[in-house]
Amino acid sequence: MTTGHVFIATSLDGYIARKDHTIDWLESQGTTIEEHGYTQFIDSVDGIIFGRKTYEVVFNLTSGEWPYTKPVIVLSRTLTQSDIPLHLNDKVTVTNQRPVDLLKTVDQQGWKRAYIDGGTTIQSFLSEGLIQNLIITTLPVLIGEGIPLFGKTSEDIHLELISSQQFPSGLLQSHYRVLYSEN
Amino acid sequence: MTTGHVFIATSLDGYIARKDHTIDWLESQGTTIEEHGYTQFIDSVDGIIFGRKTYEVVFNLTSGEWPYTKPVIVLSRTLTQSDIPLHLNDKVTVTNQRPVDLLKTVDQQGWKRAYIDGGTTIQSFLSEGLIQNLIITTLPVLIGEGIPLFGKTSEDIHLELISSQQFPSGLLQSHYRVLYSEN
Numbered sequence: 001m002t003t004g005h006v007f008i009a010t011s012l013d014g015y016i017a018r019k020d021h022t023i024d025w026l027e028s029q030g031t032t033i034e035e036h037g038y039t040q041f042i043d044s045v046d047g048i049i050f051g052r053k054t055y056e057v058v059f060n061l062t063s064g065e066w067p068y069t070k071p072v073i074v075l076s077r078t079l080t081q082s083d084i085p086l087h088l089n090d091k092v093t094v095t096n097q098r099p100v101d102l103l104k105t106v107d108q109q110g111w112k113r114a115y116i117d118g119g120t121t122i123q124s125f126l127s128e129g130l131i132q133n134l135i136i137t138t139l140p141v142l143i144g145e146g147i148p149l150f151g152k153t154s155e156d157i158h159l160e161l162i163s164s165q166q167f168p169s170g171l172l173q174s175h176y177r178v179l180y181s182e183n
Numbered sequence: 184m185t186t187g188h189v190f191i192a193t194s195l196d197g198y199i200a201r202k203d204h205t206i207d208w209l210e211s212q213g214t215t216i217e218e219h220g221y222t223q224f225i226d227s228v229d230g231i232i233f234g235r236k237t238y239e240v241v242f243n244l245t246s247g248e249w250p251y252t253k254p255v256i257v258l259s260r261t262l263t264q265s266d267i268p269l270h271l272n273d274k275v276t277v278t279n280q281r282p283v284d285l286l287k288t289v290d291q292q293g294w295k296r297a298y299i300d301g302g303t304t305i306q307s308f309l310s311e312g313l314i315q316n317l318i319i320t321t322l323p324v325l326i327g328e329g330i331p332l333f334g335k336t337s338e339d340i341h342l343e344l345i346s347s348q349q350f351p352s353g354l355l356q357s358h359y360r361v362l363y364s365e366n
Contacts, residue, residue, distance in 0.1 A: 012342065012359070013333035014197045025339060126325075140344045140359060142309075144336035150196035153327035156208055159195065161323045161353040170344040174355055176195070176323060 002107040004049075004116040004125045006134040007041045008149060009171075015146030016119055021057045025143050034167050036137055045070065046111035049102065049125075052076040054118035055092070066091060073102065075121055099125050123151040129180045133162070140170040185290040187232075187299040187308045189317040190224045191332060192354075198329030199302055204240045208326050217350050219320055228253060229294035232285065232308075235259040237301035238275070249274060256285065258304055282308050306334040312363045316345070323353040 009026055010016050017023050047070050050058075055074045058067065072092045074084075084092045095102060106114060116125045125131050136149070159176040166172050192209055193199050200206050230253050233241075238257045241250065255275045257267075267275045278285060289297060299308045308314050319332070342359040349355050 013331075138357075140342040142333055142336055142340040142342070144334070144339070148196075150325055151327070153325055156327070157325040159323040159325070159353075161349060161355055164347060164349045164355050166344060166347045170342075172344055172347050172355075172357055174321075 002046075002103045002111045002114050003132040004103070004114050004130045005041075005045060006116055006122055006131060006136070007038065008117065008122070008134070009137040009139060010149045011139055011141050011143045011146070013142045013144065014148050014150065015143055016149050017057075018143060018146045021053065021147065025141050026139060034169055034171070036167065036171065036173060037135065041135065042070070042115065045113045045115040047071040047073065047106060048115040048117060049073045049075065049106075049121060050116070050118040051121045052079055054121070055079075070115075073106070075099075075102070099128050099130050103130060119147045119149055119151070122149065126150075126157060126178070127153060129178075131178050133175065133177045134159075135173060135175050137171050137173045140172075185229075185286045185294045185297050186315040187286070187297050187313045188224075188228060189299055189305055189314055189319070190221065191300065191305070191317070192320040192322060193332045194322055194324050194326045194329070196325045196327065197331050197333065198326055199332050200240075201326060201329045204236070204330065208324050209322060217352055217354070219350065219354065219356060220318065224318065225253065225298065228296045228298040230254040230256065230289060231298040231300060232256045232258065232289075232304060233299070233301040234304045235262050237304070238262075253298075256289070258282075258285070282311050282313050286313060302330045302332060302334070305332065309333075309340060309361070310336060312361075314361050316358065316360045317342075318356060318358050320354050320356045323355075 008016055011025060048068055052074060066088055074092060074094045076094055077096050079094050081094045084094060097105060103114065116122055116131060158179045160179055162175040162177055164172065164174040191199055194208060231251055235257060249271055251274065257275060257277045259277055260279050262277045264277045267277060280288060286297065299305055299314060341362045343362055345358040345360055347355065347357040
C-alpha cells in the first residue's frame, strides 16, 4: 500500500506553527537560503495529503498562487469539492475518507509515496501505523505555545534514527523511521 | 554570576517523564551502556538546583541512596530544611529563593556553574534569562503525554546550535546556547 512520509519543520519546543497558524519564527531563521532537501523530498512523492486547516493556511498564504504541482488531497468532514476554487479543481481533491481507506484509494491510483502534512493529519496517520518515516527539521527557537507536531498516542511509538544533519544556519534535521509493532 | 546549565533527556515529543514521573521509556533505550557525556557534565558543575518534585522522584527512585556528590539545592515553597532526612542534611539544602536571588547566593558560595534540572525549574530559569546552555538528548520514542521539558514563554527565546551528535543507540544529542536579548 502507499506509504506515508513526513517532511516538516518544528521549533525546538515542538511546534509547527503558532496558535494563529503563522510561521514567522520559521521564516526569520534564514531557512530560505539553505537547501534542506525539500526539493528532493517533494520529487520523491506522488501526492500530498493534509487537512482542512493546512489547506486554508496554504491557500491564504499564497493568495491562490498554488504552490504544489503534485496532486493534493484535503481531508475534511466539513468541506466538499465545491468549496475548492475552480482553478484548483484539477489539483485539489476533498475527501472524508479515513486515513487507511484513503491510502488504499491512492494506492489504486498508482501512488507509491504520500507526503503527509499538518499536525492533526500527521498525528492520525501516525496513530494508525501509516507513516513510514519522518524528516524533522528543528529550528533553534522556543516559541512557547502553538500547534504541536505530535499529540497523544494510544501507546508508545518507537522510531529508529536513520541520520541527522546540522546546517550552518543552526537547523538540525533528523530522519526517523517508525517502528510499528506487529500486533 | 553563576551560570545555569541543562543536561537532560527527552522523548522525541518533548517529554522528560511520564505524567506519573516514571522514565521507563528512557531506561529501555539502552542508554545505560553508552556514555553520553553526563560524567563530564556533572564534573563541570559546582552544584545542582531542582524543584521539590524532582527531589522526591530522585529520593524515591534511589531509596535514600543519594546519587549526587555535589551540593544539591531544592527549590520549594512548601518544603523546609526539616523535611530533609538527617543523612542528607549536609548534601541537600532547601530554599524558597527566586532563581535570580538563588544564583546570587550560590555565586557568593563560589559556584561558577549550576546544573539546573527538572521541567518547572528549567522553565523558570530559562524565562528569567538564567540558562546559558542546554545539552538535550533526544530519544527515538513518542510517549504521547507527560511532563514537558519546555513550557510557555513570555516571548520567543532564540538559541544557537553549537553541535549535535548521533549515538549508535539512536539517541541524538544537541548542544544549544541560549541567545537572550539585551533588554
